[in-house]
Amino acid sequence: MMNYGVDPAVRAHELTVVRGGRTVLDNFRFEVPRGQVTGLLGPSGCGKTTLLRAIVGTQAKVTGTLDVLGHPAGDPRLRPRIGYVTQDPSVYDDLTVRQNLDYFAAVLHPGRSARGLRHERVTRAIEDVDLTGHADALAGTLSGGQRSRVSLAVALLGAPELLVLDEPTVGLDPVLRRDLWQLFHTLATDRGTTLLISSHVMDEAERCHRLLLMRDGRLLAEDTPGALRDRTGTPTVEAAFLHLVDEAAATRRPSTPQEPAR
Numbered sequence: 439m440m441n442y443g444v445d446p447a448v449r450a451h452e453l454t455v456v457r458g459g460r461t462v463l464d465n466f467r468f469e470v471p472r473g474q475v476t477g478l479l480g481p482s483g484c485g486k487t488t489l490l491r492a493i494v495g496t497q498a499k500v501t502g503t504l505d506v507l508g509h510p511a512g513d514p515r516l517r518p519r520i521g522y523v524t525q526d527p528s529v530y531d532d533l534t535v536r537q538n539l540d541y542f543a544a545v546l547h548p549g550r551s552a553r554g555l556r557h558e559r560v561t562r563a564i565e566d567v568d569l570t571g572h573a574d575a576l577a578g579t580l581s582g583g584q585r586s587r588v589s590l591a592v593a594l595l596g597a598p599e600l601l602v603l604d605e606p607t608v609g610l611d612p613v614l615r616r617d618l619w620q621l622f623h624t625l626a627t628d629r630g631t632t633l634l635i636s637s638h639v640m641d642e643a644e645r646c647h648r649l650l651l652m653r654d655g656r657l658l659a660e661d662t663p664g665a666l667r668d669r670t671g672t673p674t675v676e677a678a679f680l681h682l683v684d685e686a687a688a689t690r691r692p693s694t695p696q697e698p699a700r
Contacts, residue, residue, distance in 0.1 A: 445508070447472045447600050447632040448493055452502035455488055461655055462488045466502070468650055468660045470634055475626050478636040479643050479679065480652030486636040487525070489652075490604050493634065494522045507599055518546070521593030521601045525608065527585040528592065531578030535569055535588055536560065538577055542592045563591040566621060583610045587618075594625075601625065603635045607642065619645050640676035651679055658682040 448470035455463040462485050470476045478486050491497035492504060495512025504511040507519055529538050543556040564573050567587040572580065577588055586606060593601060607615045619642070625631040626647070635646070643649055644663055651658040651666070659666055659682050663675050670681040 445472070446470055447507060448634070449505045450503065453489075453492065453504050454501045455485075455492060455497060455499060456501075457488075457499060463492070464655045466657050468657060470632060470650075471648060472632050473626055473630045474647040475622050475633045475635065475645070476648045476650065477643050477646035478634060478650045478652065479640065479675075480636075480638065482638050484652045485655045486638075486652060487604055490522075490602050490634070490636060494520055494602055518596055519599045521596060521598035523586075523589050523593045523601075523603045523606055525604050527582075527589045529577045529585055529588045532576065534574050534576055535564065535580075535591075536573045538588060539563055539591055539595060543595050546596050559595050559597070563594045566594055567591045568617060583614055586610070590618075597629075598631065600632045600634070603633065605636050605638070607637065607639070615642075640674075640679060643675035643679075649675065651682060653683055653686070656686070658686055 446469040448468075450466050450468050453463060453466040454461065466489070478489065480486055488497060492500045493506055493511055495506075495516065500511070506513075506516055509516055530541070533541065539560040540556070543560050547556050547559070564570055567590050569584065569587055569591065572584060577585060580588070590603070590606060593603075607618055610618070622633050622635065623645075626633055635642075637643075646663065648660075648662055649666060650660050658679070659669075661669070666675060666678040666682075667673065670678040672678045672681055
């Protein structure tokens with residue numbers, strides 16, 4: 439039985455996505471608590487990106503109930519309250535890091551009266567992602583990891599209540615991954631931001647306050663890393679995931695018909 443908390447950032451009930459006759463998400467029920475780092479863990483192709491797109495309101499053919507920050511997913515009132523970073527960096531190569539952020543800040547906070555706010559948000563976002571030394575470099579000259587950090591900085595400009603990150607650490611070196619996870623926890627603990635972060639790297643699960651484990655379009659489990667380890671009697675989240683995969687497969691496997699008693 440699910441133990442729903444009070445006023446979660448995201449709440450899903452019977453959430454289903456069918457695309458091209460294929461069920462991509464199958465009857466999801468879960469919550470994402472506010473002010474915590476929730477990890478969405480599962481192998482590539484299991485439906486993580488589809489789930490994130492549903493939460494930010496860009497996924498078509500979604501059925502069931504999906505509430506985000508107190509409104510139905512996709513509600514226009516949510517746009518300034520959610521930051522979304524896709525797997526592909528969303529930056530202009532012919533602009534510098536600061537020019538990219540200045541542009542997006544002007545979109546978020548138009549008008550001369552907001553000039554001071556824009557400057558403050560841009561400076562803080564550049565510092566948050568540790569790109570101060572590259573602020574005047576063209577985005578097209580940056581490494582893949584640096585470009586990803588520019589996209590993250592853009593998402594931080596609006597000081598979002600919910601930050602949705604689709605595999606933000608893929609391809610990054612261990613030091614940068616560590617630094618980004620430190621930033622994620624700072625955003626949650628110091629600023630009260632809710633973070634939902636997808637990954638297929640199981641060791642990152644240990645860095646999360648709470649986990650959603652996925653496979654083949656199904657939600658295997660929803661709990662804290664410690665509770666999942668205890669529940670499965672395993673030493674790591676990766677081992678717990680494999681245990682749950684085997685458990686789910688055994689549940690779905692049809693039983694062998696027995697011969698009539700003689």
